[in-house]
Amino acid sequence: MSLQRTQDAESTDALLAAEEVQKYFPIRSGILKRHTADVKAVDGVSFEIRRGETLGLVGESGCGKSTLGKTMMRLLDPTGGRIYFDGEDITDVSRKRLRQLRRDMQIIFQDPGSSLNPRMNVADLITEPMRSLTDWDKTKRQNRLYELIEEVDLQENHLTRAPHEFSGGQQQRIAIARALSVNPSLIVADEPTSALDVSVQAKILNLMEDLQEKYNLTYLFISHDLSVIKHICDRVAVMYLGELAEVAPADRLFETPKHPYTRALLSGVPRANAERMDDRIILDGSVPSPEDPPSGCRFHTRCQEYIGDVCETSDPELDAVGDGHVCACHHYD
Numbered sequence: 001m002s003l004q005r006t007q008d009a010e011s012t013d014a015l016l017a018a019e020e021v022q023k024y025f026p027i028r029s030g031i032l033k034r035h036t037a038d039v040k041a042v043d044g045v046s047f048e049i050r051r052g053e054t055l056g057l058v059g060e061s062g063c064g065k066s067t068l069g070k071t072m073m074r075l076l077d078p079t080g081g082r083i084y085f086d087g088e089d090i091t092d093v094s095r096k097r098l099r100q101l102r103r104d105m106q107i108i109f110q111d112p113g114s115s116l117n118p119r120m121n122v123a124d125l126i127t128e129p130m131r132s133l134t135d136w137d138k139t140k141r142q143n144r145l146y147e148l149i150e151e152v153d154l155q156e157n158h159l160t161r162a163p164h165e166f167s168g169g170q171q172q173r174i175a176i177a178r179a180l181s182v183n184p185s186l187i188v189a190d191e192p193t194s195a196l197d198v199s200v201q202a203k204i205l206n207l208m209e210d211l212q213e214k215y216n217l218t219y220l221f222i223s224h225d226l227s228v229i230k231h232i233c234d235r236v237a238v239m240y241l242g243e244l245a246e247v248a249p250a251d252r253l254f255e256t257p258k259h260p261y262t263r264a265l266l267s268g269v270p271r272a273n274a275e276r277m278d279d280r281i282i283l284d285g286s287v288p289s290p291e292d293p294p295s296g297c298r299f300h301t302r303c304q305e306y307i308g309d310v311c312e313t314s315d316p317e318l319d320a321v322g323d324g325h326v327c328a329c330h331h332y333d
Contacts, residue, residue, distance in 0.1 A: 018084075023071045027039060027291065053235065069190050106186070109192075112172045288301060
């Protein structure tokens with residue numbers, strides 16, 4: 001499924017761009033472990049993230065969001081397609097060049113407790129990327145360390161403590177400081193608040209917004225929580241079974257969703273007005289296997305607006321709706 005791009009990736013203001021990106025995981029069976037099939041976790045995804053903006057990536061569990069994020073970071077090698085960072089094609093760059101790019105591309109993982117080395121104290125955790133990816137001397141690293149702990153509201157006496165001694169919110173602040181340590185321009189945030197209490201979520205989101213404004217950061221923000229997405233994102237991409245169903249500015253997506261899958265997701269967001277809960281859309285069945293996705297529109301097996309053979313035989317393209325809004329549906333209008 002392709003997004004018709006009006007300009008070449010190298011000539012736009014996009015900091016990060018995907019062009020028909022695929023990520024398949026091989027399935028091997030038998031005594032000889034022959035390659036018999038593929039799990040199509042990401043299957044032909046195209047999008048762009050402009051400098052300084054936050055693009056939200058949403059969808060049900062298993063739709064390929066985290067895999068796409070890790071592939072864009074080149075933590076996973078893409079099976080197909082092209083990935084551009086700051087105009088450079090980084091799809092097949094060398095290990096040496098990829099290491100250089102790590103200064104500009106950082107990631108925050110979902111569970112800070114498991115992503116932080118339990119054998120290192122906070123000071124070592126935050127300064128490790130600086131030691132590995134920069135040529136800064138010890139004085140500069142120390143100055144940056146103290147600047148960062150102030151930015152994320154940690155205390156100097158925290159620096160000698162291990163990650164397990166902190167709450168989930170404090171651990172995520174450490175992870176954010178670690179990601180910021182080498183002054184990146186892009187941060188992929190993979191469900192950074194899903195493991196936190198609601199009150200702590202708000203503080204972390206506000207912190208990320210403040211840091212974005214101060215350092216002109218660009219975020220790819222992955223989440224299944226549409227309330228969080230609405231709060232922090234400029235644009236939203238909705239993903240279903242390895243493909244993009246809809247991409248739009250956040251306000252437009254929440255006010256006038258076009259794809260039936262997007263409308264179903266939004267209908268499940270808790271609202272203060274209980275009278276509106278009767279319009280909740282309950283999807284039939286479960287998400288099909290990415291090993292053998294349906295033909296045609298991948299959502300047609302669960303769609304309540306199914307219109308016939310075209311849904312089963314023709315895979316819809318992302319068509320322009322207007323004002324930066326695109327939708328992959330045969331009858332979105």
